[in-house]
Amino acid sequence: MAQPWRGVIPEYREWMPFGSDVAAVTLGEGGTPLVHSAWLSEIVRGDVFVKVEGDNPTGSFKDRGMTTAISVAVAQGAKAVVCASTGNTSASMTAYAARAGLTPIVLVPHGRIAAGKMAQAVMHGADIIQVRGNFDDCLDLSRGLAKEYPVALVNSVNPMRIEGQKTASFEIVDVLGRAPDLHVLPVGNAGNITAYWKGFVEYHEAGVAPSRPKMWGFQAAGSAPIVLGRVVPDPDTVATAIRIGNPASWTLAENARDESGGRIDSVTDEQILAAQRQLGAHEGIFVEPASAAGVAGLLAAAEAGQVEPGLTITITVTGHGLKDIDTPMSRVGSIVDTAIDADVDAAAEAAGLR
Ligand SMILES: *Cc1c(COP(=O)(O)O)cnc(C)c1O
Numbered sequence: 001m002a003q004p005w006r007g008v009i010p011e012y013r014e015w016m017p018f019g020s021d022v023a024a025v026t027l028g029e030g031g032t033p034l035v036h037s038a039w040l041s042e043i044v045r046g047d048v049f050v051k052v053e054g055d056n057p058t059g060s061f062k063d064r065g066m067t068t069a070i071s072v073a074v075a076q077g078a079k080a081v082v083c084a085s086t087g088n089t090s091a092s093m094t095a096y097a098a099r100a101g102l103t104p105i106v107l108v109p110h111g112r113i114a115a116g117k118m119a120q121a122v123m124h125g126a127d128i129i130q131v132r133g134n135f136d137d138c139l140d141l142s143r144g145l146a147k148e149y150p151v152a153l154v155n156s157v158n159p160m161r162i163e164g165q166k167t168a169s170f171e172i173v174d175v176l177g178r179a180p181d182l183h184v185l186p187v188g189n190a191g192n193i194t195a196y197w198k199g200f201v202e203y204h205e206a207g208v209a210p211s212r213p214k215m216w217g218f219q220a221a222g223s224a225p226i227v228l229g230r231v232v233p234d235p236d237t238v239a240t241a242i243r244i245g246n247p248a249s250w251t252l253a254e255n256a257r258d259e260s261g262g263r264i265d266s267v268t269d270e271q272i273l274a275a276q277r278q279l280g281a282h283e284g285i286f287v288e289p290a291s292a293a294g295v296a297g298l299l300a301a302a303e304a305g306q307v308e309p310g311l312t313i314t315i316t317v318t319g320h321g322l323k324d325i326d327t328p329m330s331r332v333g334s335i336v337d338t339a340i341d342a343d344v345d346a347a348a349e350a351a352g353l354r
Helices: 008-015 038-044 062-075 088-100 115-123 135-148 159-165 167-176 191-205 250-260 269-283 289-303 344-350
Strands: 034-037 047-052 080-084 103-109 127-131 182-186 214-220 263-267 312-317
Touching: 008 062, 008 159, 008 167, 034 038, 034 167, 034 269, 038 047, 038 269, 038 289, 038 312, 047 167, 062 080, 062 088, 062 159, 080 088, 080 135, 088 103, 088 115, 103 115, 103 135, 115 127, 127 135, 159 167, 159 191, 167 191, 167 312, 182 191, 182 289, 191 214, 191 250, 214 250, 214 289, 250 263, 263 269, 263 289, 269 289, 289 312
Parallel strands: 047 312, 080 103, 103 127, 182 214, 182 312, 214 263
Antiparallel strands: 034 047
16 A cells, blocks of 8 residues: 655655754644646647645645644743744644644734634644734744744744755655655745755755756735835735835845746736636645745746746645635626526526526
């Protein structure tokens, strides 16, 4: 019988900067599907694969970095952990903290946080503190708490987060048998683009992959500090997971872009929501709004004639659509298309079968 997937630390332990003394706190994260998209492949006249990170235990890629951050925090004797979050970091942190018996402290910005994500943190038993400020204020606060009190900070400024998240690149290369020509993903606090690039570079340097991809990152137009080259004090977008005006890994994201010969651009909320819906309707993959930013970016680039034909392209879709149903459903006029009596002929008529 094939061995079941064991989680990213056991699977990739030799690529981790810590030894066997760190026991894995795991929920079996990683090992997510890499799904070929006939729809996108035809549009770009290449081969497009979607890395479905919503299939992680708490529904986003954050679990990859949380298993490493929490495992190391436990090994170092932490009793409590803190994070600033637009939702998914706290959903993930609280789950792994629950498993490890740590006290989770969550700082969320005032205003929009998707209800599904908050439900996760509540059910995992977190203390949730809402801050009168934005995400960037929450991150400053978390840093301050971790500096002055005995709590471990597990935002992506914690290097262990990056170490766990880089395993997504390993999986892509392991499945494709090579690195893609181009990797596309959303950019918020910019930890993930940093992590993917680190993973691709490590596999390349070790000779596992003969090449490295270009990295294309996409921010939301209302919160695109890297594209604009300046901090955005009041970031605004429906894609709450990337509503970040001053990314912690700003310079590292620029390095990933420049070393790979890639780009970081922005897409509008309209493009994001359209891509979200198209991905759901064409491929059966329901992602949250932020997760569709990469798809929206690739579609826009293809439209502008900026994607050479014949490429192997991978796109990370970062989180599950069920986390935030209010945003897409608020755009759907009426859920019910037709009401009928319980009658076969009437159903066939309504369904356009006759
Ligand atoms: C965290 C997150 C992002 C942004 O990732 P960064 O590492 O902050 O750039 C994008 N999408 C989803 C669903 C996320 O949870």
